Amino acid sequence: MSKPDVLVIDDDESITSTVSNYLASKGYSVTVANDSEDALELLSTRRFAIVLSDIYIDRLTGLDILRHAQQQAAGTPVILMTARGSVRTTVEAETGGAFDYLAKPFDLKDLLAVIQRAELSRQAQPEPEAEEDLEQFGGMIGFSAPMVEVYKRIARSARSDDAVLILGESGVGKELVAKAIHDHSARSSKPFVAVDSGAVSGSLFESEVFGALRGSFTGADRDRPGIIETARGGTLFFDEVGEVPLEFQAKLLRFLQEKEYRPLGAGAPRKADVRVIAATNRNLRQMVQEGKFREDLLYRLNVLLIEVPPLRERRSDIPFLVKRILSEVCESSGKSVWFEAAAEQALLQHDWPGNVRQLRNVIRRLVTMEPPGSLSRQALDRQLEDDGRRAPEEDEPVELDAVERQQILRVLDQAGGNKTRAAEMLGIQRRTLYKKLARIERDRGAETAGDDRR
Template identity: 40%
Template sequence: MPLPTILVADDDRSIRTVLSQALGRAGYQVRTTPTASTLWQWVEEGEGDLVITDVVMPDENGLDLVPRIRRARPDLRIIVMSAQSTLMTAVKATQRGAFEYIPKPFDLKELLAVVGRALATPAPVMIEGSPAEAEERMPLIGRSVAMQDIYRVIARLTTSDLTVMVNGESGTGKELVARALHDYGRRRGGPFVAVNMAAIPRELIESELFGHERGAFTGATNRTPGRFEQATGGTLFLDEIGDMPAEAQTRLLRVLQEGEFTTVGGRQPIRADVRIVAATHRDLRQAIRAGVFREDLYYRLNVVPIRLPPLRERTEDIPLLARHFLDRSAVDGNAPKSLSEDAVERLMSARWPGNVRELENLMRRIAALYPQEIITGELIEQELAESLAEQTQHEPATGTEPLADAVSRHIRQYLAASQDGIEMHDIYDRVLAEVERPLIQMTLAATRGNQIKAASMLGLNRNTLRKKIRDLEIPVVRGAT
């Protein structure tokens, strides 16, 4: 039996060499070319059992070549590689008929595994009518490994109506994932309807979701459609699903099982023609153990889980995100601004408890309030210190709150977090670090990075302060002593 032949198209000679050697060692025959035209010639001549193609090539975009290959040879699997590691690249590659999208730089073991699966799997169906290609409309930004994995999952899900559960901390962009699944999926011609469970009074959730008939309850003067009806033909996004009361959970489970529902006060079943995307910041398994969330509903919703990482787990995306938000602010009418090197370093070292939303707010605030064209690390430090100070002021006070009371309140919140499904460890060290870090940060900000003055204000030896700065990973403004 002849060995499978793999056709590789990439304008980077080093990539062609690496792939040729690795695939050859794995037992495949390999032909490589730097151009799309040669690849297309080979395909037309009936050569090859698998195609690996780059996107950007000197004579044609590899993504534009994918549909032509699929029409000419529907059984030929295609793997798309790209250094343009965006959601749109992954979506377009999948919707045009690629078997898999692999971002550069890639892991050779992973690529070889994908090649093996591709050769053993029937070719995918090409989806006609791809979404608009404007990169500025991308709902998700980031080129980290974590985001690449999410892009690939979203791209695969655009061809199905599977129910998706998005889990992530507040501010990570859960609704953006839901919108991407809708905007680039089969239901993009229908409505996208979002409802936040935590924002609706418990007694009104069933009416909000399923609608009600006239006279169903006091004040129901007309028949009102619920969110399920409003989302017919499209996507229903159930945000903060962990806050849904038990009665509504039971009705939602019935909808997922039977595919139909009745309005409050109604008897006529209504078909539920929607795709469900749910989201939560809670650990629903912990909620199940606590008896506040139905286990059977969890498994109905958690068909495809997507975990959105907090910003602290993808710090390499922070410069790209920050510049994106500054560009958007310029489009909104603010003067164009850029980030200095030390500003980028300071942004990447921050904790970002509010995640991407907090970073966006900071960039928009700076773009609107400061006239300078270049944003410096000192300015970032100042804004972060002020933001941190505002976060500690949970309630307006007529007098100065004792520090012990403020710390006690914060510790109570820490301990209460375990009830929300958040596992807490090493609280003693974490609380000390959380007190020390902002204290030293704000003192350094007040002394404009002068460590001698800061040590004096804190009553510390200068060497002790330096050690704490190092241990707590507190960034220092360049040139300060």
């Protein structure tokens, strides 16, 4: 197979001579331009498979060459090189879609490796496919038998107003299932309100759910509606219901049985008008045996049951998920990347303990950190190794240093206090974030106690 045409642009003739002679010795057809005017004319009149350009040429820069090359033939790999790299030029090269960015002086073997990778990316780039309707029930994707069963249960549950219990591992999309039930139910025009049970401290759970009247406790300077009132007419979703404090479970049971609740400080109960859906990745029956979850509450929640399969049990859906996630991330980042065949096979074979959430985060990091073009098996392996280091075992003790505490609190602030969003930004599971936040609170309490003793 003949080697592709390469255009080499640099105002330093010694550079263009050295590079062109080296690439020609490796079988490439090389054309040289020593000023931007010649380069733009060549790009306008000929098609080059790969463009190698210096950043600082003359009145124009390599960034101008990059933009012109992309306008003439979108997807052309443009490799930029410079001896005066800066944060600004690097960022502009990345955002402009440069294939790679080389710092001078470089080893010719390193240059060849980048050229070969660009060559492979052109050969491997998949042809655009006709758009498929991959949306099923609010963004869930999958055509496997286990997912078809989930879709059927969603449709049947949507026709009812009974409580639904959704079971599944972390990251399988339990909230998507709950939202799909709501969106296809008679309550779809009313609010869907989710409460992350693990994110609410035990002492605040009652006021969070039932609400509180002014003066009902210290700091209650006004009436505060609970999530039952906020969701009136719609659906109330208890995520991670296994984390509901044991002392509150009896009151939650009474609410489910009587369809009424009493805000803190209220003299009389109020009627509720909500449909309740709950989800958990915990084994509730085992928790009942251990005395950590009320058996009668389990029965009251488990009227309609939906079990969401882990990704490893529906591997045939992985290619569709990858296609959709990759398309979304590439569109938002302005990058064009795709997986090499070996990487696609590795995606299919991986067990994905974090399920769809983990798959999405790995693809996001790959698109962000890797240059445009094909994503290799090695790049994927690096991200999966990073994932293994990111996720501690659920029962592993949480130790935090000052830097990590600051990072967690900063990200939580950026997420507006949304712990689910903060966990995604940090690349950790929500349960892990809750443990770290609990440790931060304990450390703060210990520091305060120490100050008091002094």
